[in-house]
Amino acid sequence: MPMPDDYLKYPARHYGMDHDRYEWSDLFKREPIVWPNGAKIALSIVTHVQHFPLDMPSKPFKAPGALSMPYPDFRYYTNRDYGNRVGIFRVLRLLSEKGLRTSFAINGIIAQRYPAVLKAVVAGGHEVIAHGLDMGKVHHSGLEPEAEDQIVSEALALLRKESGQSVEGWLSPGRAQGFNTPDILAQNGVRFCLDWANDDLPYRMSTANGELLAMPMAYETDDRVVADEYFQSEADWVQQVKDRFDVLYRETADYGGRVMSLPLHSWVSGMPYRVEYLREALDYMLSHDGVWAAPVGEIAAAFVGQDSSAA
């Protein structure tokens, strides 16, 4: 069958983006940002803490890291769970040794299943970010708004109750959203979101329920992506993290503050053979002047405090 003539019509072909979530903006033409105490780089470390249900659905798609062996998948169910029992505590200990306060993106169900994880994260001075309800509950446009709102509100309620924090940050499982997701997040008191991989600075998104801040999070230097999608070595991961940092750091001389994001997974970087590579990456970045490591929410607040593009 030939394509209908509508296939050659382009209703959103006009200036700017083809949706109304945010405006186009050139990273190199913005008002320079200065982080607290004149810092050049805001170092945003976000550790994913995830629960992959044994019976997670495969439709409409699986979040990355999903169980992939025939049911019941002992192999990956337990390997992912390793992160919650062992790996996260290795990462927490390293962060503590470095005196770093960071963010942990945690599936809501973890608060119910493993309250010890929430206690340790909070005791370490870290920020809790909601990472959806569990890795089997991906957000997509096939979800009814009520059903999606139920997932969001349940995840937030579990994490807010167990952590005692206001929990205003969001990272969707698989960084997947439907058309309504930003509206639903804002409705539930979410102030910033890490799903969109298009910038090295925060920017403002519009929703039906007010503003949502998009916070940068690297996609291709994520520890899981490098290890499990690119099959590259730990040394190659560290090299790319350093190279990424170097360029962002260099750009601050001419363009103002940048965000260096370091996405981690408790079941990846928390492995015994990997955690010292994480130390090497952290040591390298922290050896530079003007590096401010902070929870994402504090970076967001510092940005909002001086950004002139507010509506």
Added chain:
Amino acid sequence: MADGATQMKSDLGLYDYLPWPGRPKITWPGGKRIAVWIAPNIEFYEYNPPNNPTRTPWARPNPDVLQYSHRDYGNRAGWQRMMAAMDRAGFRGSVSLNVALCDHHPEIIRACADRDWEFFSHGIYNTRYVYNMTMEQEREIIRDAFDTVRKHTGQTLAGWLSPALSNNFWTMDLLAEAGIQYTCDMFHDDQPMPVKVKSGRLISMPYSLEMNDVIVYNTQKVTPRHYGEIIKRQFDQLYKEGNESGTVMCIPLHPYLVGQPHRIDAFAEAIDYIAGHEGVWQTTGREIAAAYHASGAYDAMTAAMEYHKANGGQI
């Protein structure tokens, strides 16, 4: 739909065979050994594109915000880093352009035009494919591309890379009929080669899969430093062979990939390395096509292929 749309063939039938040794010699302007051109794919992927039964634009249901935003990184941040690296090494780009980007981001088009970069067409959007189109629909895409590029840049299109490399058997005929001079969709040679079309003169311009950052990073999944190494090695060999007859090396890019902070320096170092050699013609697709014709290479290669076939070369 025209005849033959879905008919299976065992051979594209678009070019004749010609072995690498013994070809007519290609001489580039100024006696340069190698023509090096860089082709940034400046693309716009749609947030909510319609489906094509042959290929679904996004792996996840619309909106696939992770992949969409990953591509959008190129138009917010990556293109500036890529352009700065090319400026430093003295390379103009030959932009493989989703022409709708002229409407969405005229600022990027202006920055390229100010540097005298060439624009060639990469379709309307990278989320619209020519699969299942009629010939007339495909002609409409070509007209749109010519009109849009002329309106926004004053340039007349010379080159074409099909959106997402989607093609029909008749596509090359339609491109040649519309006045396109070179196609980037075929990877069978390291020299420009005539394409067998019904009218006009169409050249297959060496582009490259292996030097293309989207293949390197999204398919082969190599590290940025390895990408820098293979660019240099590819250059070294073609530079050496260019001493005998002019060669072409293309580096196809995507700002959302090469323009990432952890990747830009390895690329910049590699193109500085190329620019540091004597006898390198840093050029554009349009200029290579013009030199190919002006030097008589098109006619000489056509004659050589006919001679090869007439003298026992079989296909």
